Amino acid sequence: MVLINLAYTSKVNPSGATPVLTVPQIWQGLQRKIRFAQEFVPVIESCKVLEDKDGVVTREVKFVPGKGPKDQALETVRSYEPAWVDFEQEDGTHIRNVLSDGPSGELEDLHMTYMFEFNLPNITNIDAEAVEKEKSRLKAMSKMAVESSIDVIREMVKDGRI
Template sequence: MAVINYAYTAPVNRPGQPTLTHAQVWAGLECKVRHGDEFVPAIAECTVISDETTKNANETIVTRDILLNPGNGLNSNATKRLSLREVCTQLAPYRIDFVMENGTMITNSVSSGAEPSELYLTSLFSWRHPDVKDGSAEVEALAAKHEATAKAAVETTLVTMRRLVSEGKINA
């Protein structure tokens, strides 16, 4: 089995773009859990199965079914959509862990920099490929695809957050 790990961080507030607050970014990440198809091009459909706050008021667990488009992420060699169940643990207001039934894990986190408006969005990925031999040429090809997917996921998430704020759908 091959496991491919990768992380990508992007500044949230870049020159020439409307500034997003930490609260807006967090609200955007919460929205991403429930409407992943609006944020991540690899996700064709996202259906929430359950949504519950735990005894710890800062923790919410959302179980969702996602349908991945062929040619993306875990579905890179497929010609049909791939259905997966995913458990999303929100640890407000900084981190969300997305754990797929095959063990693949993605973490989104928002962090602060030295200045109050300095925010960063990081996605950490640990993709599991049980049918791929570790160290093979296929791992190298998958790693390159995953790197592009990771960058696109963070950047499209930020674009979507800005759009939702401008449309008044995120008011935090």
Template sequence: MFILSHAVEINPPGASIALTVGQVWAGLVLKAEDALPFVPAMRRCDLLERGAGCLRRAISFGDQDFEEQVTFYAPRLVRFDRVGSDDFILNIISDSAVGLLLSFTFAISFPGVADGSEEEHARGEAMREAYVGAVAATLAKVRELASHGEI
């Protein structure tokens, strides 16, 4: 399983608006419900069912289709588990010496590829840009929504 984590400052110097934990949390919930405005590379995000503190959705990312179980641990953590696999994604809002951080961790396996192999590493690294870009795109959308008073 390939694991990648990436964190960015939520309110870096020069940010047009300082976001609160509550605003970022609201954005993460909206992203879980409909990721299309937050993740440009995603082609489809359909809400299948909603439960207490969770939801299930169907997504299309690139040329692949998945179902995900999304669990909310308010107000700081959202966990996306791909149905039928051990793959998962975490979105975490945390405090740090530089202020609030938004961290994304993804753990993904590649069928037919040996764990720890060069091929696994190469495939994981090829996905890095999309996942790192999703962090920036998510914060940009949250900032836009906050600037319009929508969250």
């Protein structure tokens, strides 16, 4: 088994982005993402909430074949308002969506970071080429997941869903 750790950060409100997103809007979007992940991350095909109790959501996520880190995952999701959402999968894979201020503390300096701790049981440490190939693929997927989520939240604010 191989463990691959990755993180990607993107500015939430880069120069010229409209509307400028606020922390409450982003938080509302992240809460929707917990329940409707396929609206936010293109490699997710479906998301079925199995239980939503006391602030903990258990869900089953299915990935587009060949595009995600695996075919499907059972996840326990916890929110830590307004800073992060934590996704823990049954195989030990861990994902965290973090909202943080930059040095100025202004909305234009707000950042979203997705941190990934992928457990990949089908790859061994011996197969260095396969590990590097998977790292590259997962790094691209990580970037797309962050940027896509921000774009979708912005569109939801524009059209009034948030």
